[in-house]
Amino acid sequence: xANDLNIIGKPFxxxxxxxxxxxxxxxxxxxxxxxxxxxxxxxxxxPHALIKSIDVSKALALPGVFAVVTxxxxxxxxxxxxxxxxxHALCIDKVRFIGDPVAAVAxxxxxxxFDAMNLIEVEYEPLDTVxxxxxxxxxDEPRIHDYGDHGxxxxxxxxxxxxxxxxxxxxxxxxxxxxxYEGNTHLPLEQHAAVxxxxxDGKITLWSSTQTPHYVHRALAKVLGLPASHIRVxxxxxxxxxxxxxxxxxxxxxxxxxxxxxxxxxxxxLTREEVFYCHRGRHPVLMKVxxxxxxxxxxxxxxxxxxxxxxxxGSYGVASTFYTGALQxxxxxxxxxxxxxxRAFTNKAPCGPKRGHxxxxxxxxxxxxxxxxxxxxxxxxxxxxxxHLVAPNTVTANYLRIGSMGLGTCIDKVVEGSRWKERFSxxxxxxxxxxxxxxxxxxxxxxxxxxxxxxxxxxxQSGVQLRLDRQGGxxxxxxxxxxxxxxxxxxxxxxxxxLGIDPFDIRxxxxxxxxxxxxxxxxxSRVTLMTGNAAIQAAERARELLVMAVAEKLSVPIENLSxxxxxxxxxxxxxxxxSFAEAVVLAESKFGTIGTVGSYTPPRSPGKFKGxxxxxxxxxxxxxxxAEVDVNPDTGIVVVERVWMAHDIGRSINPMLVMGQVEGxxxxxxxxxxxxxxxxxxxRNVVHKFPSLLEYKSPTTxxxxxxxxxxxxxxxxxxxYGAKEVGQGPLLPVPPAVANAVYNAVGVRIDEVPITPxxxxxxxxxxxxxxxxxxxxxxxxxVDWPDPLxxxxxxxxxxxxxxPRVAVHS
Amino acid sequence: xxxxxxxxxxxxxxGEQTEVAFAPHxxxxxxxxEDLNLTGTKHGCELGECGTCAILVDGRSILxxxxxxxxxxxxxxxxxxxxxxxxxxHPLQQTFADLGAAQCGYCSPGFLLVAEELLKKSPNPxxxxxxxxxxxxxxxCTGYIKIYEAVELAAARMRGEEVELPKESIYGLD
Numbered sequence: 001x002a003n004d005l006n007i008i009g010k011p012f013x014x015x016x017x018x019x020x021x022x023x024x025x026x027x028x029x030x031x032x033x034x035x036x037x038x039x040x041x042x043x044x045x046x047p048h049a050l051i052k053s054i055d056v057s058k059a060l061a062l063p064g065v066f067a068v069v070t071x072x073x074x075x076x077x078x079x080x081x082x083x084x085x086x087x088h089a090l091c092i093d094k095v096r097f098i099g100d101p102v103a104a105v106a107x108x109x110x111x112x113x114f115d116a117m118n119l120i121e122v123e124y125e126p127l128d129t130v131x132x133x134x135x136x137x138x139x140d141e142p143r144i145h146d147y148g149d150h151g152x153x154x155x156x157x158x159x160x161x162x163x164x165x166x167x168x169x170x171x172x173x174x175x176x177x178x179x180x181y182e183g184n185t186h187l188p189l190e191q192h193a194a195v196x197x198x199x200x201d202g203k204i205t206l207w208s209s210t211q212t213p214h215y216v217h218r219a220l221a222k223v224l225g226l227p228a229s230h231i232r233v234x235x236x237x238x239x240x241x242x243x244x245x246x247x248x249x250x251x252x253x254x255x256x257x258x259x260x261x262x263x264x265x266x267x268x269x270l271t272r273e274e275v276f277y278c279h280r281g282r283h284p285v286l287m288k289v290x291x292x293x294x295x296x297x298x299x300x301x302x303x304x305x306x307x308x309x310x311x312x313x314g315s316y317g318v319a320s321t322f323y324t325g326a327l328q329x330x331x332x333x334x335x336x337x338x339x340x341x342x343r344a345f346t347n348k349a350p351c352g353p354k355r356g357h358x359x360x361x362x363x364x365x366x367x368x369x370x371x372x373x374x375x376x377x378x379x380x381x382x383x384x385x386x387x388h389l390v391a392p393n394t395v396t397a398n399y400l401r402i403g404s405m406g407l408g409t410c411i412d413k414v415v416e417g418s419r420w421k422e423r424f425s426x427x428x429x430x431x432x433x434x435x436x437x438x439x440x441x442x443x444x445x446x447x448x449x450x451x452x453x454x455x456x457x458x459x460x461q462s463g464v465q466l467r468l469d470r471q472g473g474x475x476x477x478x479x480x481x482x483x484x485x486x487x488x489x490x491x492x493x494x495x496x497x498x499l500g501i502d503p504f505d506i507r508x509x510x511x512x513x514x515x516x517x518x519x520x521x522x523x524x525s526r527v528t529l530m531t532g533n534a535a536i537q538a539a540e541r542a543r544e545l546l547v548m549a550v551a552e553k554l555s556v557p558i559e560n561l562s563x564x565x566x567x568x569x570x571x572x573x574x575x576x577x578x579s580f581a582e583a584v585v586l587a588e589s590k591f592g593t594i595g596t597v598g599s600y601t602p603p604r605s606p607g608k609f610k611g612x613x614x615x616x617x618x619x620x621x622x623x624x625x626x627a628e629v630d631v632n633p634d635t636g637i638v639v640v641e642r643v644w645m646a647h648d649i650g651r652s653i654n655p656m657l658v659m660g661q662v663e664g665x666x667x668x669x670x671x672x673x674x675x676x677x678x679x680x681x682x683x684r685n686v687v688h689k690f691p692s693l694l695e696y697k698s699p700t701t702x703x704x705x706x707x708x709x710x711x712x713x714x715x716x717x718x719x720x721y722g723a724k725e726v727g728q729g730p731l732l733p734v735p736p737a738v739a740n741a742v743y744n745a746v747g748v749r750i751d752e753v754p755i756t757p758x759x760x761x762x763x764x765x766x767x768x769x770x771x772x773x774x775x776x777x778x779x780x781x782x783v784d785w786p787d788p789l790x791x792x793x794x795x796x797x798x799x800x801x802x803x804p805r806v807a808v809h810s
Numbered sequence: 811x812x813x814x815x816x817x818x819x820x821x822x823x824x825g826e827q828t829e830v831a832f833a834p835h836x837x838x839x840x841x842x843x844e845d846l847n848l849t850g851t852k853h854g855c856e857l858g859e860c861g862t863c864a865i866l867v868d869g870r871s872i873l874x875x876x877x878x879x880x881x882x883x884x885x886x887x888x889x890x891x892x893x894x895x896x897x898x899x900h901p902l903q904q905t906f907a908d909l910g911a912a913q914c915g916y917c918s919p920g921f922l923l924v925a926e927e928l929l930k931k932s933p934n935p936x937x938x939x940x941x942x943x944x945x946x947x948x949x950x951c952t953g954y955i956k957i958y959e960a961v962e963l964a965a966a967r968m969r970g971e972e973v974e975l976p977k978e979s980i981y982g983l984d
Contacts, residue, residue, distance in 0.1 A: 017910070021899065022890065022893070023851070023919050027852070238914060240914045240916060240950050242950065656980045663955045664953045665953075666953055692859060693948065701941040701942075701944045704955070707953065707955060
């Protein structure tokens, strides 16, 4: 089949690449409308306080100011998840973190808006703050929110698949480790921006730098009190997203309201500092993992606990919490598994989904933990992984259905490429590499789209509409949002493949709620798989109409017709043909105007228990990485010299774009393990340490490592042409591979991300004094966990339902 | 209402003599984007930290967020809109587009102009020289690798060499 493909698998340029290289791509802040006003938002300088009064009179009196709004203009709450409708566009009675917005102005220009913002007088009554997971668990009052599990605990979950105690009893070794993964942020180079225009028909259009126009549409309909059909959301090309533009944001709601009040277009462009306050980035997570293993490394049971510092709002946090416990089971066989997770509210910028959503933290913990187990058992870190892989086409203990599984091949590739066997040894006294040089391995997996939508319903998660015109023009419309990953191009490649035309013949219209069928958005690595399948369906339906009309015209059996090189021809006699444009004319003459649709709904998950909604996916991608590091024992500086990365992509729709995603993922993982920290001052003011691009350290060209990439193609039956995801998965093994390599280099364990020079030096000093040579957290908070929801595993004959809670009779 | 009387400057912009009036405190970045509607120049921080707003002034790369518009008087300014020759893309624009060096594309204008400056000075730069030259520009999407490859391929083409990108850059290693 592969040989029959003309477009799929070829390194075509992206359909929007030229515009991006000549400065013609219109990002949100590039939109300028006549009579447009500018919005500035006044944000709280206190981390936790009651709002006693707001006086906007001086701001309103400033010449050039057209409107000022406060929380009372936005009484209806919203939020991305149905269970966390806890945000107001502007705070009503209290502020919950530094940066929480309390008022907004619309003025003739940005300078006037800025001055007006500073004329707004807010009287606050400060409240005690909650600044860490430990504090949130201990401090019940004051509560940051009046909902959630209790006190400042937002959510607790407890699930057990099989009996882990039985598993630990069978084990030859039971090991327990504690890890901390600091929060970090997306840092897209484009700051969020939005333009709202309330037009003369009483309808509103919002252009916004968002990854999820559909959810913004929903939130606006709820908050603005307009019918959804009177609201149009257009996602502009995102100047980087990485998950940071996936929530409906207060500034989007505010500019809509200001436009409705003033009758003029209103633009907001956040400053870089404000982007740090929008955040929704990687949760800081404290983790404890306990695993029982046989002497050969086979896992008998695993118990994983995670504690998430959620920041001030719910955002995606409930899903993030489940994700910290969902994917431990999909790489190596885990026959019994228990997960307990807790998300805390704190007075910090809210956390949410960042590339890998909730899974890089546990993956780091798991892969370092496994390394320690391997050393304890005297096993090679490669073998402990390679010998116990989850089998393809199986269902895990927590009811995730695995399809294709190329991790074994991935491991083989990076082991061979890195010359692992010649270079790795546990024995520090008989090193194969000089002291200070080390290699480490880690593996991972990621979902290709969430099996369930955020709002549970029976409708497709992705829709595609195709329009063919009599000039041979093809327009593909889809709600998906291109955030740089190439989702617009994927649509063009797939439609071009099926219709036998050139991808650049196709007009792609996306991310416009008036024009395009719903696609849920660019998150959870869902876009290629879901829009790809929808595009295949729409294009095959159009192809069907074309070949029926052409077959009649040419008197050729339908099954003899093929579409390629802008022609429809008889495969047995290629000279018998019509051009693609002629084929459309024939079809339009026969059937009328040619338009088709396609849609995609993921298969049902086998899990039926409460909490089974997070983790299922149509397919899982797999990655294996080996990192090579140089650690300077005098300075503690870690230089990652090279990463070998093998990624099981299923099939590359465009290998060049896949390579770009792999390299970008390695880069982002490198930033997380070495330097990136969304950190706050360790006093009770909960001030962000460095909300700027200079001080928030991210890798430049000077820190980026060499990457040796292998693409493993093991087509998955659920993927379009077998394709799986690549945008997020290859980030996951990078932090633990580097951490394991650091240990190999200098013999210290840094069980806390990022691995900064200070931590390495402290661990080395500790070791030189005869101690363990470990830097990391010592324990997790003591928590009253609810009784776990118990589910029999498939191996135990379970059907995916939770077991009835048995009453204890006295 | 606007509280500043506008100041007027005259300078060369993308090869054309240009006149513009603007509030005197504006940065060149703001003048280009807001008063001349050349939105190809982007902003990532407006504090001189990210390189996104880089343009060429008298052939040298500068951060337009750190230069006052008034200081452009009489200077020769080149933005991304002036990089192509008519409809014909600069070789760097061609390779950035073709190799996927522009993912989200937001940092691309800055990278392209800094790379153009580099290749003028050094037509056959080593990888380390490219890294050094581009070290003031942040990209969050690509991991920089496709950018290096695009610069190297454009440089080779500009030297008149017929080169292909290594197969592993597109398909990975076997």
